[in-house]
Structures are given as structure tokens and as C-alpha cells.
Amino acid sequence: MSPFDSTRIATAVAKAFHAVEGADAAGSQRVRELVADLTSQVEEKLRRQAGPDRGVHIEQIQDQVELVLMRGGHHKVARAYVLYREEHAKARSAEVVPVRPALTVRYPDGRVAPLDEERLALVVEEACAGLPATSAETVLAETRRNLYDGITRAELALAPVMAARTMVEIDPDYSLVSARLLLDRLRREALTFLAGKDDEANHAEMSARYPEYFADFVRRGIELGQLEPRLAEFDLARLGAALLPDRDLAFQFLGMQVLYDRYFLHSDEHRYELPQAFFMRVAMGLALREDDREARAVEFYELLSSFDFMCSTPTLFNAGTTRPQLSSCFLTTVDDDLQGIFHGISNNALLSKFAGGLGNDWTPVRGIGAHIKGTNGKSQGVVPFLKIANDTAVAVNQGGKRKGAVCAYLETWHIDVEEFLDLRKNTGDERRRTHDMNTANWVPDEFMRRVGSGGDWTLFSPDEVPDLHDLFGDAFAARYREYEAAADRGGIKVFRRVKAADMWRRMLTMLFETGHPWITFKDPCNLRSPQQHSGVVHSSNLCTEITLNTNLEEVAVCNLGSVNLARHTGPDGIDSARLERTVRTAVRMLDNVIDVNYYTIPEARRANMRHRPVGLGLMGFQDALFAQRIPMGSTAAVEFADRSMEEISYHAISASADLAEERGAYESYEGSLWSRGILPFDSIALLADTRGADLELDRSSTLDWAPVRERVLAVGMRNSNVMAIAPTATIANICGVNQSIEPLYRNLYVKSNMSGDFTVVNPDLIRDLKARGLWDEVMVSDLKYYDGSLSPIERIPADLKALYATAFELDSKWLVEAGARRQKWIDQAQSLNLYIDQPSGRKLDELYQLAWLRGLKTTYYLRSQSATHVEKSTLRGTDGKLNAVSPVTPVAPAVTAPVVVESAGAAVCSIIDPDCEACQ
Known part of the structure; x- marks a missing residue:
């Protein structure tokens, strides 16, 4: 950290112009004036960020230089500057580091103590353990550059996290390192809060302490009035012994930061819930009414903590708490009188208060x-009422x-x-x-x-x-x-x-x-609604995947969760046995939501108890394709969408039937399509009878559905509806996979959400590029320059360009075809985003006409490229606001790239919109 010198900045910029334009051009009046202007812009930005009393790290200076060059359109010069800074970084690393005086740390109570260098090194080494592509020495060196005498303890906890996250673009495994370093900060915060005195533990120590901590966590949460008192009735020693501390190491940085900011329980902004306690708390909340509560809680915990399945955000927020509003989506019909209109708006407020996404008819x-x-x-x-x-x-x-x-x-x-x-x-x-x-x-x-x-x-x-x-x-x-x-x-x-x-x-x-x-x-x-005997579907929900009946007496409710398809797919395809186990447990968990749920309005309770709908979906579809080396834009991907959804549907319906035999069929079962032996796949015929030639849909199947049909007729269904594919915006981040059924957005970009800005790098691509000797600083620069797209980069082989084609390089007709294949197995719908690179009226008409012709129930956002503006810069030193971690008011980071900063036609939701994560 040192005061910046504008003459050195000007020299570096001038050398970059010299490398691109030659000595004569670089010495011209035009370039001299341009260099002076660019230097002034960099200096002004650095002064605003750093303030008058703090030094600036050299990486921050270089980040701003590159950003200003890219914003000014000097892309070739910026690329030359990337090479320049890489050479100088190597030179700096080769320098002999002088002996530094011992540093001190200032604690919240005012005391000052020497920096524990040994513990800092241990924590960083633990964070890099098992990740051969990362370097603890490099992270430590970068951390030490940002330390100063008298640094606060909170800043010290933040320093290694900040250091590691600047390296994510070097290798995606640094995202795991960053998450583990953030976890160390969280451990200290939680243990200190529960103990009432300063306490900390590294990962190895915490592995032994987790069971004892867990019991203390439950007791303290109940004392604070945040946890359901019945959780104390569980065998906490048994559940604590079932926790798997090493699963704390599986989080990507984005997932851990989102959990820290919005999911973990806290009191006066002091987090006291650790990741495995979080998953067990949710599992216990869903097992409250089970006969063998401990066994079921462990079963549910295994599914959540492994990332094989994840409940939706409201369930994760509130399961096991004193206000267990666990449902994801609510659908209402508004009556045609003043009282009815404002009753509907009042219901919106009450439902939204406890984390529900709303669809109003x-x-x-x-x-x-x-x-x-x-x-x-x-x-x-x-319209005036819509404004209200x-x-x-x-x-x-x-x-x-x-x-x-x-x-x-x-x-x-x-x-x-x-x-x-x-x-x-x-x-x-x-x-x-x-x-x-x-x-x-x-x-x-x-x-x-x-x-x-x-x-x-x-x-x-x-x-x-x-x-x-x-x-x-x-x-x-x-x-x-x-x-x-x-x-x-x-x-x-x-x-x-x-x-x-x-x-x-x-x-x-x-x-x-x-x-x-x-x-x-x-x-x-x-x-195609199983419940057409008992009402009408008047609308979908916030994210267009729920299709349930509504009327003035019933507000439809759906309870969501998603199978992580990436965890069930390998090079040879789907692990069917594992998928069956996951789906059966997941359906049981979702059915339990209905009984333990906190209902804010009587119309929601009435509908949920009568019909018991759930929505089992999936995420990580793109990751599953990567595992099989299948491009999204291919017949093979469409076939995989068909077969994978068929398996999920088969096991989900079977699981609901088994629950009906154990617990009884849902109240309005008689007269439903289920009761007539008509499964979702069979209901296509009902649509075809009305549509005639206006329905063109593949009706093939691979599994023997006769036993399932007979089973449903014999014992009924526990749930009126079983499947719906939600956007999984946040829970996919927690699990570290691509959202829902989304295609790859970019191979390198910055995701913005309420927790900050985060570097997202496609780890599968990086592994392939490394294996072929193509991953270097210039490749990083090219990816940023081309907005994460591979197609313009000549040295990348054609097979990788096809496999890692991004959303706007993909013809969305492939997404419609895959969506249609899934839709034939789903009793509700799916959140299906469509992408179009160069929009025209003809293209839009053809795309949405095709969606209707293929029998899709709904579509979601249309994302278009032409109205999207991106800014390109290095990702180092700018990724993640860490607004909940830093005790200091966060400085607005430099815009990183490619990050969408305006998207009039490309309305975005689950990928990069900071606010729209309502369903999941």
C-alpha cells in the first residue's frame, strides 16, 4: 500500500501505446494529450476510492488503468497493458521482500496485540488444502501486502478473503479458497457470540467442536426467540454427531457470501449459525412431525448438505424458526369490487412479508x-389498482x-x-x-x-x-x-x-x-391440469412455473425445491439409482412443508391443505451436459432433457403415491386426472384433441409407466401437483452450479446480486483450456474483451467453442425444443428464458409461435443482446462488495466485466439482476 504516483501511471500508459502504435505515433501530440487525459481519469477514480489518508495497492492502480483504457475504446492498448502488468508482476514477485516490522492488531474492546502470523498462515494453508492449482504462498503474500500496523481484527479477517478472490480469474479453485477464508471469519463470529468471549477455531479444530457447538447453537437460538422450541426435544447429541464438517469446504465464494448475508441466523448482526448447523436446522424443521424425527432429520440433512437437492429460499430462510413460512409461491384472483381489490392487495403484503413470490390474476x-x-x-x-x-x-x-x-x-x-x-x-x-x-x-x-x-x-x-x-x-x-x-x-x-x-x-x-x-x-x-375438475388455472406465478387453480376462497400455494442434476450425472449419463433416492426423499420433504408451514392468510391454508401441491424442479442442467460433453444446441441435449425429466417425473409421481398409501391421498383427489389414470404424459392427448394440427410434440417415452399408473389408481396421490421447474437463482449459487435449465450465460462475467458483485468463471472450460495448454493471461484478456464468448478467439478448438457456446450464441429454438420435451412429463410448468442475439419481428414471431405449437404452457424472460451494454475490465480487486463482512462502509467497486449495466430489451432476472431472486 502506497500513495500513487501519477507520473508512473502516465509512463505505463505511454508504453502501452508505444507497443501498439509504435514510437512515432506514441510520441505524437495526440497521444501525449490522450495519455494525460487517461492518467487524470485514473487518478481521479483512485482518489475517490482511497480517500486522502489511505494508500492504494498497485493492483488497484493497474485495475483502474485497464478499466479506463477499455472504456475509452483502446482495446488493443489495454491488451498490451495486460501483458505489461503481467511482466511487472513477475518482476515484483522475484524481488527480495525486506524484513517487515512486527504488526499489531486492534481488537473491538480496544486492546492491541501482535499479529498471529502462524495462525494466519495456518488458515490460508487449510483453505488451499486439496486444491493443487492454488498457492497458499501467493495468497499469503497478497494478504500481507494489504496489512498495516494497527489493523482492526475485522479488517484482518477480510484481508485474506480479498486477496484470494482477486485470483479467481487465474483459477476457479480460488473461489473455494475465498469461501473457506470467509468461513474462518464466520467461525470466529459464531463461536465468540455463543461463548460470550473471544473464541476461534480453524477447520481442523472445528471438526471436533461441531457437535458441541451445534447443541449450543440450538439452545441459544431458542433463547433468542428465533428457533422453534421443539427443536430442543430432538436428540441433539445424535444430530451433532451426524454433521459432516468437511462439507463446509465445498462452497464457492458466491454461495458462502450469499449464505452469510441473508440466510444464516444472526442477532444484532452477529452471525451464530454455521453451514452444517444451517442445513441441520432446515432438516429438523422439516422433520418436526415425522415419527422418527432424528432419522428423518439426518436423511434430509444428507440431501441438503451434499447439494444433491436444495429447498427453495423461503424454506431455507424459515424452517425450524418460530415463523416457518416455507412456501415459495402464491397465486391469487382479485375480485371485481373495491373491497375485493384492496383485500387482494392486503393479501399481497401479508404474503410478501415472509418471503413469498406472488402471481395476481x-x-x-x-x-x-x-x-x-x-x-x-x-x-x-x-391500471390504477396495478400501480397500488x-x-x-x-x-x-x-x-x-x-x-x-x-x-x-x-x-x-x-x-x-x-x-x-x-x-x-x-x-x-x-x-x-x-x-x-x-x-x-x-x-x-x-x-x-x-x-x-x-x-x-x-x-x-x-x-x-x-x-x-x-x-x-x-x-x-x-x-x-x-x-x-x-x-x-x-x-x-x-x-x-x-x-x-x-x-x-x-x-x-x-x-x-x-x-x-x-x-x-x-x-x-x-x-393438462390434473385439477381441472375442481377449478380453473387463472394465471401462473411470479416466475411462470406454477399452474394451480385460484378463486376468491383459495389462494394457491406451491412449495418448491430442486434436484441438482449435476450431482446425478457423469460422463456416462444419469446415475438412476442415486436420482431415485434423491427424488423420493425430496418429495417427502416438500410434502412435510405443507404441514409445518406458517400461513399468513386463511385462503392460503385452505388451498394448501385441500390440494397439497408441491413443485419439484431441477438445476445444473447445463453442468450435466458439460459432464457428458454435450453442447446445449444439439439434438443430444434435447434428448437428454427428455430422458432426465422422464426419470424425475417417474420417481416423483411414484413417491407421491407411496406417501398417499402412508398418509392418505389429498382431499380433492377424486375426480382429478390422477384418479382417472391420466398421468401428465397422458394429458397431452387432451390438449391434442382441442388443438388438432396446432400441436406438434414428440410423444416418445423410455420407461414402463403402466406400474406407476396402476399404483396411482390403487392408492391415490398425496399431492395434486408434484413438479415445476423454478429459476433457482439463489439456491444454484449456494450449490455452485448453473441455474435451473439455463444455458451458460458467459464463460467469464460478473454476477451482481444483493450480496455484491462476484466473478463467475466457467470451471469446466478452464480445465479444458489448461489441459490443452491454452490458459494464460492473454486468454483471460480475450475472454473479457469478447464478453465471455469463445467464438471470436481463433486459437480455441471448434469442439470447445460448440460445447461452451454462450446463451446468445445459441439458437433459442433449441431451448424451446428441450422445454417441450420436459413439459410433456411435468404437471405444472417451467421457468423458460429465451435468448435472442439480433432480434427482429420475424425471429420473435417464429420463436413464440414455435413455443405455442410445441405445447409449452409458459415462457419467462426474453433476453436480447442488442440493448445490452457491457464494460470490460480486469476482475482482480473488484469482485464482491463483501458488504456484510467488512466493518467499513464498502467502497463502490470498479465496474467489472463483462457485467450488464443496462438492459432495456434484455430484461434480466435470475442471472444478474440484483433484486429479482424472489422464487428461489
């Missing part, structure tokens, strides 16, 4: 110009853990649909805009047929067509035509006629421009 609310009997006036339509719902979601932010989130659904025939399309625009009357609310079109098949035929489309106010919202399939189409005829006769007052193709074009235009409203399909959601 607003179609019943009458439109603009409709008659209001009570005042003899005219309605202002649904939007602001409520912002106000109720789930205790600061995550922003409240809601999605409003409207059927395409609603008279206000055109204003609904404009809700997310950045122009127009702000009183009629909802910038924080997601929106989705609820599209009937009749509309899609008219788009294809070039026909007209009629918009109605729901108060004049009251039964239309509850109809689907042929019944909807017939009744809709009757209302059109009535309008022509003058029997309906409020209506408007448009060209269906014009409406479709506007829907796609707004989807591209604002990311909303999403396109979801009403008829396949209902025609």
Missing part, C-alpha cells in the same frame, strides 16, 4: 369505461432480505390489455406505469389461431362477459364467438375490435422493448 376487474352501479359512473380500469399493487411490493421487502416481487396477469381479450402492455415503459404518465411489477399475458388458443389466420380480435370488459375467464379450450372459443355476435347486435356496450396479428405484433414489440409482459398460454395450462 387481475382479469376479473372491469375495464375502462365500464359502468359502476354503485356510483352510476364509469370505471378507470385495472406495484408500490405495495416495493414497500414490503421481506425484512430487507429480498425485494417483494409480484407478477400481474391479464387475459388477452381484456379491454385494458393495450394499456397493460405499456405498464413497463419508461415514457408516458407515471401514474399509469408499474416499473417494479412484472406483467404477463394470459393467452388463449383462440387468439393464437386468429393470429395465424389473419382474423379479428375483440376486447371486452369482464363485467359484461363474466363467464369467459373461467372457460378454456373449445368451450372458451364457442362462448367467445357468442359474445362477439352479441357485441355486433348491440348487446354489449364496452368492446373494441382489432386485428389479432396487430395485437400479437404489439405484444412482441413490448416484450422486446421492456421485457414485459411475458407470454403464457391459458389453454395448455388448463387442459
Whole structure:
């Protein structure tokens, strides 16, 4: 750490220009002025970050130089500078380090003690143990460069973490090192809090202390009123002995930081929950009503701590606590009167308070110009109430853990649909805009047929067509035509006629421009619903994977969790035996959620107890493809999506049937498709009967489904719905895999969320590049320059370019085809994002027409490349705000790259949006 010298900065920049443009050009007046300007920019940024009294590390200076060069468009010069700094880094490392005076550490109580160099070295060595690509000496050297005499204890704990994370771009294993070093900080914090005095332990010591710590943790959590008192009734010694401390070492830095910031229990910002205690606490919370609670808790713990399966975020937040609101998603229908509207908004607030994502069906609310009997006036339509719902979601932010989130659904025939399309625009009357609310079109098949035929489309106010919202399939189409005829006769007052193709074009235009409203399909959601005998699916949820019935008396609830497919797949394909064990235990865990859950409104309890729906999904699909060397954009990937989902479906339905035999079938089972021997795969025929030629879907299967069908008919189902694929935005980070069914976003980028900015490097790619002798500093620079894409880098072999193609290099038709294969096995839906590199009206039309033709129930975000702006810089020294770790107000890090900083058309959610992690 030393004051920076602007002349040295100018010299380095000038040398970089010299290397690229030659001596004559580098000495020109133009370049001299340019160097002076760039140096001034660097100096100003460093002064803002460092403040007047603190030195600056040389890596920070070099990071800023590279950033300013890249921002200025001097990409070749920046690359030359990368080589320059690498040479000088090697020279610095070869220098003889002078003997430093002994340093002291300042503790929170004011005392000062010598720095324990031996313990610092031990902790770093432990963090690097078993990771041959990492170097404890390098991490220690970088750590020591950032130490100063009188450093606070909190800053000392942060220093090695910061040092290790700057090296993630050198090798992904440094992410594991960073996580382990952060864990050391957490151990000290937790042990000191429980002991009431200064206490610490390295990993080896903690392995012996974990059982004793665990019992103390449970007792203290109960004393603080945070843990359910019944947890003390468990055999804590038995559970403590079952903990596996070495699993603490499996976390990536992003996963550990997210857990630290938002998941681990704390009191007055002092964390006292360690990772294995966290998983056991969740397991105990889900086993409270089991006959052999300890055995089940250990079984559940094994599944969670191994990352084979992960519950959704609300379950992880609240299981085992005094407010166990464990459900992920809630779907409501809003009534068409003032009391009903504000009751719906009040329900949103109560549900959002304890970490639930919301989907609101607003179609019943009458439109603009409709008659209001009570005042003899005219309605202002649904939009003003959507604005109130939007602001409520912002106000109720789930205790600061995550922003409240809601999605409003409207059927395409609603008279206000055109204003609904404009809700997310950045122009127009702000009183009629909802910038924080997601929106989705609820599209009937009749509309899609008219788009294809070039026909007209009629918009109605729901108060004049009251039964239309509850109809689907042929019944909807017939009744809709009757209302059109009535309008022509003058029997309906409020209506408007448009060209269906014009409406479709506007829907796609707004989807591209604002990311909303999403396109979801009403008829396949209902025609394939197992519960069509007991109601209607009026909308999906916040993330478009839940398709459950709603009405004024029942708020649909879904309880989510995801199988980590990467943990069940190897080079030879799926480990079927392991997958079966995981799925069976996971379904039991999800069913238990329903019984131990804390319900904030009676309508949610009523629906959940009657129907008992759960949503078992998956994550790590891309990682599973990497394990088999299968490119995402291939027939083999589509086939794997089909076969893997078939296996999950087979075991999930079987597990629910087994639970029905043990615990009884769900209350509304009789009359369901299940009770008629119609499994999700069989329900395709119901959609085909209505669609005819407008459904083109592969119907192949590989497993013998007859025994499952017979089993369900014999004993019933414990759950009305069993499967749904959620985005898994955060739980995938915890497990260190790619989200959900997402394609690879980038091979090298920065992910932003509420815990900060984190370097994400594709470890599979790095292993392959190292094996072929291609991983070096220039490759890192090229990856940053090309936004994590391999295709423009000439020296990378074609097979690696195909295997590691990123989302925007992939034709999204492959994602639709894979999604369609999965959908045939799923009784609910899937959060399916679509990517398009160079959007056009024709491409969007073809893509969404294909989604409808393949029988998809829903789609999620459309992510487009053209409106995405990236800034490129080194990742060293800028990754992760560590805002919960550092006792000092965090300095805004330099923008790192490739990181999306604006994305008007590329509306982003689960990958990089800091706020949108509502489902998982």
C-alpha cells in the first residue's frame, strides 16, 4: 500500500501505446494529450476510492488503468497493458521482500496485540488444502501486502478473503479458497457470540467442536426467540454427531457470501449459525412431525448438505424458526369490487412479508369505461389498482432480505390489455406505469389461431362477459364467438375490435422493448391440469412455473425445491439409482412443508391443505451436459432433457403415491386426472384433441409407466401437483452450479446480486483450456474483451467453442425444443428464458409461435443482446462488495466485466439482476 504516483501511471500508459502504435505515433501530440487525459481519469477514480489518508495497492492502480483504457475504446492498448502488468508482476514477485516490522492488531474492546502470523498462515494453508492449482504462498503474500500496523481484527479477517478472490480469474479453485477464508471469519463470529468471549477455531479444530457447538447453537437460538422450541426435544447429541464438517469446504465464494448475508441466523448482526448447523436446522424443521424425527432429520440433512437437492429460499430462510413460512409461491384472483381489490392487495403484503413470490390474476376487474352501479359512473380500469399493487411490493421487502416481487396477469381479450402492455415503459404518465411489477399475458388458443389466420380480435370488459375467464379450450372459443355476435347486435356496450396479428405484433414489440409482459398460454395450462375438475388455472406465478387453480376462497400455494442434476450425472449419463433416492426423499420433504408451514392468510391454508401441491424442479442442467460433453444446441441435449425429466417425473409421481398409501391421498383427489389414470404424459392427448394440427410434440417415452399408473389408481396421490421447474437463482449459487435449465450465460462475467458483485468463471472450460495448454493471461484478456464468448478467439478448438457456446450464441429454438420435451412429463410448468442475439419481428414471431405449437404452457424472460451494454475490465480487486463482512462502509467497486449495466430489451432476472431472486 502506497500513495500513487501519477507520473508512473502516465509512463505505463505511454508504453502501452508505444507497443501498439509504435514510437512515432506514441510520441505524437495526440497521444501525449490522450495519455494525460487517461492518467487524470485514473487518478481521479483512485482518489475517490482511497480517500486522502489511505494508500492504494498497485493492483488497484493497474485495475483502474485497464478499466479506463477499455472504456475509452483502446482495446488493443489495454491488451498490451495486460501483458505489461503481467511482466511487472513477475518482476515484483522475484524481488527480495525486506524484513517487515512486527504488526499489531486492534481488537473491538480496544486492546492491541501482535499479529498471529502462524495462525494466519495456518488458515490460508487449510483453505488451499486439496486444491493443487492454488498457492497458499501467493495468497499469503497478497494478504500481507494489504496489512498495516494497527489493523482492526475485522479488517484482518477480510484481508485474506480479498486477496484470494482477486485470483479467481487465474483459477476457479480460488473461489473455494475465498469461501473457506470467509468461513474462518464466520467461525470466529459464531463461536465468540455463543461463548460470550473471544473464541476461534480453524477447520481442523472445528471438526471436533461441531457437535458441541451445534447443541449450543440450538439452545441459544431458542433463547433468542428465533428457533422453534421443539427443536430442543430432538436428540441433539445424535444430530451433532451426524454433521459432516468437511462439507463446509465445498462452497464457492458466491454461495458462502450469499449464505452469510441473508440466510444464516444472526442477532444484532452477529452471525451464530454455521453451514452444517444451517442445513441441520432446515432438516429438523422439516422433520418436526415425522415419527422418527432424528432419522428423518439426518436423511434430509444428507440431501441438503451434499447439494444433491436444495429447498427453495423461503424454506431455507424459515424452517425450524418460530415463523416457518416455507412456501415459495402464491397465486391469487382479485375480485371485481373495491373491497375485493384492496383485500387482494392486503393479501399481497401479508404474503410478501415472509418471503413469498406472488402471481395476481387481475382479469376479473372491469375495464375502462365500464359502468359502476354503485356510483352510476364509469370505471378507470385495472391500471390504477396495478400501480397500488406495484408500490405495495416495493414497500414490503421481506425484512430487507429480498425485494417483494409480484407478477400481474391479464387475459388477452381484456379491454385494458393495450394499456397493460405499456405498464413497463419508461415514457408516458407515471401514474399509469408499474416499473417494479412484472406483467404477463394470459393467452388463449383462440387468439393464437386468429393470429395465424389473419382474423379479428375483440376486447371486452369482464363485467359484461363474466363467464369467459373461467372457460378454456373449445368451450372458451364457442362462448367467445357468442359474445362477439352479441357485441355486433348491440348487446354489449364496452368492446373494441382489432386485428389479432396487430395485437400479437404489439405484444412482441413490448416484450422486446421492456421485457414485459411475458407470454403464457391459458389453454395448455388448463387442459393438462390434473385439477381441472375442481377449478380453473387463472394465471401462473411470479416466475411462470406454477399452474394451480385460484378463486376468491383459495389462494394457491406451491412449495418448491430442486434436484441438482449435476450431482446425478457423469460422463456416462444419469446415475438412476442415486436420482431415485434423491427424488423420493425430496418429495417427502416438500410434502412435510405443507404441514409445518406458517400461513399468513386463511385462503392460503385452505388451498394448501385441500390440494397439497408441491413443485419439484431441477438445476445444473447445463453442468450435466458439460459432464457428458454435450453442447446445449444439439439434438443430444434435447434428448437428454427428455430422458432426465422422464426419470424425475417417474420417481416423483411414484413417491407421491407411496406417501398417499402412508398418509392418505389429498382431499380433492377424486375426480382429478390422477384418479382417472391420466398421468401428465397422458394429458397431452387432451390438449391434442382441442388443438388438432396446432400441436406438434414428440410423444416418445423410455420407461414402463403402466406400474406407476396402476399404483396411482390403487392408492391415490398425496399431492395434486408434484413438479415445476423454478429459476433457482439463489439456491444454484449456494450449490455452485448453473441455474435451473439455463444455458451458460458467459464463460467469464460478473454476477451482481444483493450480496455484491462476484466473478463467475466457467470451471469446466478452464480445465479444458489448461489441459490443452491454452490458459494464460492473454486468454483471460480475450475472454473479457469478447464478453465471455469463445467464438471470436481463433486459437480455441471448434469442439470447445460448440460445447461452451454462450446463451446468445445459441439458437433459442433449441431451448424451446428441450422445454417441450420436459413439459410433456411435468404437471405444472417451467421457468423458460429465451435468448435472442439480433432480434427482429420475424425471429420473435417464429420463436413464440414455435413455443405455442410445441405445447409449452409458459415462457419467462426474453433476453436480447442488442440493448445490452457491457464494460470490460480486469476482475482482480473488484469482485464482491463483501458488504456484510467488512466493518467499513464498502467502497463502490470498479465496474467489472463483462457485467450488464443496462438492459432495456434484455430484461434480466435470475442471472444478474440484483433484486429479482424472489422464487428461489
